Amino acid sequence: MADELLVPITSDVDVVSARQKGRELAAEAGFSSGDQTVIAAAISEIARNILMYAKRGEITLRTVMNGDMDGLIVVARDQGPGIPDVTRALQDGYSTSGGLGLGLPGARRLMDDFDVVSSPGKGTTVTMKKWRRRHA
Amino acid sequence: MEVPILKQGLYLIASIQSALTDADLSALREALIERVGKYRARGVIVDVTALDVMDSFAVRTLRDIAHMARLRGAETVIVGIQPEVAFAMVQLGLTLKGVSTALDLEEGLAFLDRQGRERLDRKQGRGTRG
Numbered sequence: 001m002a003d004e005l006l007v008p009i010t011s012d013v014d015v016v017s018a019r020q021k022g023r024e025l026a027a028e029a030g031f032s033s034g035d036q037t038v039i040a041a042a043i044s045e046i047a048r049n050i051l052m053y054a055k056r057g058e059i060t061l062r063t064v065m066n067g068d069m070d071g072l073i074v075v076a077r078d079q080g081p082g083i084p085d086v087t088r089a090l091q092d093g094y095s096t097s098g099g100l101g102l103g104l105p106g107a108r109r110l111m112d113d114f115d116v117v118s119s120p121g122k123g124t125t126v127t128m129k130k131w132r133r134r135h136a
Numbered sequence: 137m138e139v140p141i142l143k144q145g146l147y148l149i150a151s152i153q154s155a156l157t158d159a160d161l162s163a164l165r166e167a168l169i170e171r172v173g174k175y176r177a178r179g180v181i182v183d184v185t186a187l188d189v190m191d192s193f194a195v196r197t198l199r200d201i202a203h204m205a206r207l208r209g210a211e212t213v214i215v216g217i218q219p220e221v222a223f224a225m226v227q228l229g230l231t232l233k234g235v236s237t238a239l240d241l242e243e244g245l246a247f248l249d250r251q252g253r254e255r256l257d258r259k260q261g262r263g264t265r266g
Contacts (some may be wrong), residue, residue: 012158019189020155035219037189041228044191092229103192106228112215 004062007047009076010055015047018059022053022074024099029070031132039072039130042110045103046126054080054123071131074111079123086116142170147179147248148172148210152186158257159237161197168201172208178255179248180205183241185216195230202235211251213237215244 005025007018017039026036043059050057057078064071083089091106104126108114113129137159142149150164168180170235184190191196202212212249213236217225227230238244 016155016157019191023188034220034223037218038224040189041191041224044189044193045228048191048193072170106192106230108228109229110224 003058007059007061009047009059009078011052012048012051015044015051018047018061019043022061023073025061025063026072026130027075029132030073030134031072031130035130035132038110039074042107042128042130043074045075045107046128049103049126050076050078050080053083057123065134066131066133069131070095070134071129074126076125076126078125081118082122082124083116083118084120086118092117096133116132139167143175144176145169146177147181147245148175148177149181149183151183152247154186155188156194158193158249161194165201167203169204169208172205172210176242177210178252180212181241181244181248182212182215183244184214184221185218185240186226187221188218190205190217190221190225190230192230195225195232198236199232199235211236213244213247215240250251 003068005021007021008014009018019094022043023036026039031039033037047059057076057080060075062073064073073131090108107128111128112131116124118124137151137154137156139152139160148168150168171177173182182201198214205212214232215238217237236247238247
């Protein structure tokens with residue numbers, strides 16, 4: 001399946017639209033409504049992070065198959081200031097924006113795989129995945 | 137998308153109809169806090185049944201509404217958090233600590249009525265029983 005959706009993130013309206021598209025794609029891929037909500041919440045957090053720290057960026061959504069597993073992959077990219085200390089940014093309650101500091105660690109708890117690549121001055125890419133076992 | 141706010145007796149009821157942006161949520165907070173004064177409301181109900189996601193911004197705004205309304209003399213109760221939404225909130229670490237919640241609008245109204253009676257009892261120097 002070459003299902004790939006690109007959602008530009010430039011305003012708070014795009015945050016809503018990204019999580020709605022994520023939910024739709026998750027539904028099409030057969031995820032339960034609980035998992036759809038979890039995926040939508042995770043997308044909302046990382047999309048808002050883009051707005052808060054980088055002002056603009058993009059989110060791509062796609063589905064993959066891996067053996068008997070179906071997956072939904074969310075990639076959030078920005079060319080913002082980057083995260084100086086990724087390990088710290090993944091700790092609960094650590095925030096440089098005056099937020100709750102739950103964005104990244106919260107999204108990580110919601111998803112199965114979670115990876116952050118960031119270089120100061122160049123930007124940040126967050127890749128997160130949710131898996132489900134396909135029933136034959 | 138503006139959230140309609142109804143006045144019912146001493147209470148304000150904000151019934152969220154669809155997904156809200158951060159700006160919509162902030163506008164709801166301002167409108168509710170202003171109307172608590174305008175209508176001398178004693179209670180605020182925010183019905184979130186229609187929300188299919190609550191992220192950290194939504195939860196923080198609801199908490200702010202509850203705390204600000206309390207400072208203005210009104211008690212807030214959040215009603216209608218869906219099971220999947222509750223699950224995702226807990227995973228995210230969002231607990232709405234210090235904010236009253238109820239299953240639905242009916243329970244929310246009953247909660248505010250109870251609070252109002254207790255307030256009246258205290259005022260008249262009666263114990264709340266026992």
